[in-house]
Amino acid sequence: xxxxxxxxxxxxxxxxxxxxxxxxxxxxxxxxxxxxxxxxxxxxxxxxxxxxxxxxxxxxxxxxxxxxxxxxxxxxxxxxxxxxxxxxxxxxxxxxxxxxxxxxxxxxxxxxxxxxxxxxxxxxxxxxxxxxxxxxxxxxxxxxxxxxxxxxxxxxxxxxxxxxxxxxxxxxxxxxxxxxxxxxxxxxxxxxxxxxxxxxxxxxxxxxxxxxxxxxxxxxxxxxxxxxxxxxxxxxxxxxxxxxxxxxxxxxxxxxxx
Amino acid sequence: xxxxxxxxxxxxxxxxxxxxxxxxxxxxxxxxxxxxxxxxxxxxxxxxxxxxxxxxxxxxxxxxxxxxxxxxxxxxxxxxxxxxxxxxxxxxxxxxxxxxxxxxxxxxxxxxxxxxxxxxxxxxxxxxxxxxxxxxxxxxxxxxxxxxxxxxxxxxxxxxxxxxxxxxxxxxxxxxxxxxxxxxxxxxxxxxxxxxxxxxxxxxxxxxxxxxxxxxxxxxxxxxxxxxxxxxxxxxxxxxxxxxxxx
Numbered sequence: 001x002x003x004x005x006x007x008x009x010x011x012x013x014x015x016x017x018x019x020x021x022x023x024x025x026x027x028x029x030x031x032x033x034x035x036x037x038x039x040x041x042x043x044x045x046x047x048x049x050x051x052x053x054x055x056x057x058x059x060x061x062x063x064x065x066x067x068x069x070x071x072x073x074x075x076x077x078x079x080x081x082x083x084x085x086x087x088x089x090x091x092x093x094x095x096x097x098x099x100x101x102x103x104x105x106x107x108x109x110x111x112x113x114x115x116x117x118x119x120x121x122x123x124x125x126x127x128x129x130x131x132x133x134x135x136x137x138x139x140x141x142x143x144x145x146x147x148x149x150x151x152x153x154x155x156x157x158x159x160x161x162x163x164x165x166x167x168x169x170x171x172x173x174x175x176x177x178x179x180x181x182x183x184x185x186x187x188x189x190x191x192x193x194x195x196x197x198x199x200x201x202x203x204x205x206x207x208x209x210x211x212x213x214x215x216x217x218x219x220x221x222x223x224x225x226x227x228x229x230x231x232x233x234x235x236x237x238x239x240x241x242x243x244x245x246x247x248x249x250x251x252x253x254x255x256x257x258x
Numbered sequence: 259x260x261x262x263x264x265x266x267x268x269x270x271x272x273x274x275x276x277x278x279x280x281x282x283x284x285x286x287x288x289x290x291x292x293x294x295x296x297x298x299x300x301x302x303x304x305x306x307x308x309x310x311x312x313x314x315x316x317x318x319x320x321x322x323x324x325x326x327x328x329x330x331x332x333x334x335x336x337x338x339x340x341x342x343x344x345x346x347x348x349x350x351x352x353x354x355x356x357x358x359x360x361x362x363x364x365x366x367x368x369x370x371x372x373x374x375x376x377x378x379x380x381x382x383x384x385x386x387x388x389x390x391x392x393x394x395x396x397x398x399x400x401x402x403x404x405x406x407x408x409x410x411x412x413x414x415x416x417x418x419x420x421x422x423x424x425x426x427x428x429x430x431x432x433x434x435x436x437x438x439x440x441x442x443x444x445x446x447x448x449x450x451x452x453x454x455x456x457x458x459x460x461x462x463x464x465x466x467x468x469x470x471x472x473x474x475x476x477x478x479x480x481x482x483x484x485x486x487x488x489x490x491x492x493x494x495x496x497x498x499x500x501x502x503x504x505x
Contacts, residue, residue, distance in 0.1 A: 010378055011375075013380055013381045014375035014376060014378070016375075017371055017372050017375040018372075018375075021361060021364065021368075021372060024368075025361070025363050025364070028363065091359045093359065094358065094376060095336070096336060096358070097336065097352065097354055097358045097359060098334070098336070098352060098359060098377065099332075099334060099336055100376055100378075105321040139328065152423065166281070167281065167282055167283045167286065168281045168282055169282040169283055169446050170283065173283070196303050248453030252337075252338040254339060255336060256273065256274075257281070
C-alpha cells in the first residue's frame with residue numbers, strides 16, 4: 001500500500017500531463033474551442049425543454065433547469081466511461097514500451113472529463129439564475145452527489161477498461177446499456193408524470209438516477225433523503241472496489257491482448 | 259566493491275496461445291459452452307538467471323524467437339514474469355523504438371513534457387533541461403510543429419534526446435544505434451560512449467556479433483528460451499558462432 005502511494009506520487013505529473021493533453025486535444029481543432037462545452041448543453045436543453053415542457057401535466061416553470069441538471073450529469077457519465085473504456089487500447093503503444101502504472105490511463109480519462117464537466121456547471125448556474133431558482137442552504141450539499149458521481153464513473157470506468165481489453169465488442173454493448181441508463185435516469189421527465197405506482201423503486205436500481213435525484217435536491221433546495229444518499233454511496237464505492245480489484249487482477253495480461 | 263545492479267532469478271515466461279484468438283463476447287460464450295476454449299502453452303523463457311554488476315555491459319545473443327525481446331521487456335517492467343523474480347537498482351532507461359510514446363497531434367515541445375512524464379521525470383527537471391533537449395535533437399523551429407508532420411528520423415532524434423537527458427543506471431539498447439543521419443548517429447554514439455565511461459550498466463541486443471564484441475564485456479546466449487551460455491563476451495560469441503555454423 002505504501003509502495004503504491006509512492007509510485008502514485010512519482011507519476012502524479014504524468015497524470016496531470018495526460019489530463020491536460022486530453023482536454024487540450026479535444027478542442028484544439030475547433031473554432032469555438034472550450035465554448036462547445038457551454039453551448040452543447042444549452043442547445044440540447046432548449047430542444048428537450050420545448051417538447052417535454054409542453055406535456056400537459058407539466059406546469060413547472062423551472063423545467064429547463066431540471067432537464068439541464070440531469071443532462072449534464074448524464075453526459076459526464078457517458079463520455080467519461082466511454083473514454084475510460086478505450087483508454088488502455090488507445091495508449092497501447094506506450095504500454096508496450098515503457099512501464100507506467102496502468103490505472104493512470106483510465107484515471108486520466110475520467111478526470112479530464114470531470115474538469116470539462118465542472119466547467120459546464122457554469123451554464124447550469126446561469127440557467128438557474130435566468131429561471132429564478134433561489135439558492136438555499138441545501139445547495140452546499142451539491143458536493144456530495146458530485147463527488148459520488150466521480151467515484152461511480154471511476155469504478156465503472158475501471159471495469160470497462162479491463163473488460164474492453166479482452167472483448168472488443170464491449171463498446172457496442174456499453175452503448176446500449178448507456179441508452180437504458182439514460183431513459184431510466186429521469187432526465188427529461190419527472191417520476192410523478194409516470195404511472196409506475198408501487199414499481200417506482202425500480203428506478204433506484206439505476207445508480208445514476210439516484211445521483212441525479214440527489215443533485216436536483218441540492219439545486220432546488222430540498223433536503224436529500226438519507227436512504228438515497230446511503231444507496232448512492234454503496235453504488236459508487238461498491239463499483240470503485242470491484243473496478244479496482246478487477247483491474248489489478250487482470251492488468252498483467254493486458255499487454256498480451258492489445 | 260562490486261555492486262549488483264540487476265538480478266534476474268529463475269525467470270520464466272508463459273504465453274497462452276490460442277489458435278483462433280477470441281476477442282468478442284459472443285464467440286467467447288459460444289466456445290465456453292462448447293468447451294472449446296483451449297489454450298496452447300508456450301514458454302518464451304525457461305528459468306533464466308543471471309546477475310549484472312555496476313558497469314557491466316551485457317550483450318544478449320540468440321536467433322530470432324530465442325526470447326531476447328521478451329527478456330528485455332521483463333527487465334523494462336513492461337511484461338511481468340510468470341515465474342521467478344527480477345530486481346533492479348536505480349534509474350532504468352529503455353531505448354526501445356524511440357518516440358513510440360509520442361502523441362502525434364501534440365507538438366514536439368508538448369511531447370517533451372509528455373514523454374518525460376512517461377519516463378517518470380519530474381516537471382521541474384524537464385523544464386530545466388528543456389533547452390538542452392531541443393538543442394541536442396537539432397529540431398530548431400520544428401519543435402513547435404505537431405509530431406505527426408515529423409519524419410521518422412526527426413521523431414527518433416527527439417525520442418533519443420529526451421530519453422538520454424538523465425544519467426541512467428541501466429540502459430537498454432535494442433539495436434538503436436542507428437538513429438537519424440550519419441551526423442546525428444555519430445553524436446548519439448558519442449553520448450552513449452560518455453554514458454559507458456560514467457559506468458552505466460548496459461543491456462544490448464543485437465544480431466551483429468561485431469557490435470556486441472565491440473561494446474560489451476560479457477554476454478549471454480539464449481536458445482528457445484533457455485540460457486545456454488553466459489560469461490565473457492569472447493567465450494560466448496565463440497559458442498554462438500559455432501551454433502551458427504551448425505545450421
